[in-house]
Amino acid sequence: MRRAAFRILALTVLLVACAPVAAADEPLGSADAVESAYTAPGPWAVSALEHFGCCxxxxxxxxxxxxTDLGARGVRHPILTWGDxxxxxxxxxxYLLRHLASWGFVVVATENQNTGSGDEILSAARYLIDQAADPASVFHDKLNTAAVGAIGHSQGATGAVNALIESDGLIETAVAVEIPAQMFCSTPRRCVDTHRVSSGSVFFVNGADDAFVSPSENLPGLTGLQSNHAYYxxxxxxxxxxxxxxxxANHNDIQGQPDCARASIPCTSGVQGYLGYPTAWLAARLWGADDARRAFEPGTGEFYRPNPEWRNQIGAR
Structure with missing residues (x-):
């Protein structure tokens, strides 16, 4: 087991070193109506603040x-808590977090760089809930504190699912993007056991070019939660x-623009493909958007139709 893991890690380092640093392909397109709709920017202008609160x-x-126009027309905005x-x-x-905010979500992100335990991600959600109750806060009475989701990338994907598990129902859904195989966990607290998910919902998204850190299927010689299919x-x-x-899509495409500008390597096409269906999933779960909900009806929804940009689409409820 250890030898197999070491060989895979060595191959991963080699692939990262050889990965393209700029967009090798045209930006990903959207094949269907719901994906196309939620890939486009939403109707809200967006503001952002670094170091907004502590800690x-x-x-x-x-x-x-x-x-920017928080609470316009009496709207209360769902909360998203992000894991790096x-x-x-x-x-x-x-680019991604602005996109989500343009669809009416208020996104809070800890600046912590090791979020696998989920503690920091869950704490960020609770921080915004406290802000909603504080008359001195810009978020006072503007948030739907009963509609909270978690989303994260890589170790942060592990953390988003852990936050869902540990939230006692506070977090309704998690989107796990490029969740690493368990062999890459640095400590047991930065692993996740999806057998323990007892409430809410989960959307796993990985890139086909991220075949080692976040593979679709368990690699030869490995058992347990070593792939997205196994986690699912x-x-x-x-x-x-x-x-x-x-x-x-590769491991760090989600950091890019609609190309690989500003993304760490390895990146193949950029963030574009991660905009549509993840945003639709969150809109369905936290806004109650009917079009988005129908897209994920198991077996019949738009997400499960043949799509040149996607593979392995499965779902259950």
Whole structure:
């Protein structure tokens, strides 16, 4: 087991070193109506603030992205709490987080660079809930504190699912993007066991070019939760779950613009493919958007149709 893991890690380092540093392909397109709709920017203008508040359990500050016209027409905005990948910071995901805020979400992100335990991600959600109750806060009476989701990348994807598990129902859904195989966990607290998901819902998204850190299927010689398919299968029956693999996407594409500008390597095409269906999933779960909900009806929804940009689309409720 250890030898197999070492060989895979060595191959991963080699692939990262040889990965393209600029966009090798045209930006990903959207094949269907719901994906296309949610890939486009939403109707809200967006504001963002670094170091907005303090602090998570490690003393790290929080950054926020939010609709500029908070609470317009009496709207109360759902909360999203974000988890960074290892050694990353929230501003590296600015394009994605601005996109989510343009769809009416208020996004809070700990600046902590090791979020796998989920503690910091859950703490950030609770921080915004406290802000909603504080008359001195810009978020006072503007947030739907009963509609909270978690989303994260790489180690932060592990943390988003852990935050869902540990939230006692506070977090309704998690989107796990490029969740690493368990062999890459640095400590047991930065692993996740999806057998333990007992409420809410989960959407797993990985890139087809991220074949080692976040593979679709367990690699030869490895057992347990070593792939997105294994994580998906381990979520207990009765918990809504979905998994899909984005073609031509690598581990750090989610950090990019609609190309690989500003992304760390390895990046193949950029953030574009991660905008549509993840945003739709969150809109369905936290806004109650009917069009988005129908897109994820297991077996019949738009997400499960043949799509040149996706593979491995499966779902259950």
């Amino acid at each position: 998570d359990p490690t003393g790290a500050a929080y950054d926020v992205w939010y609709p 990948g290892t050694s990353a910071v929230p501003r590296q995901y600015d 299968d381990a979520v207990p029956p009765g918990v809504p779950k979905t998994w899909g693999t984005l073609n031509r």
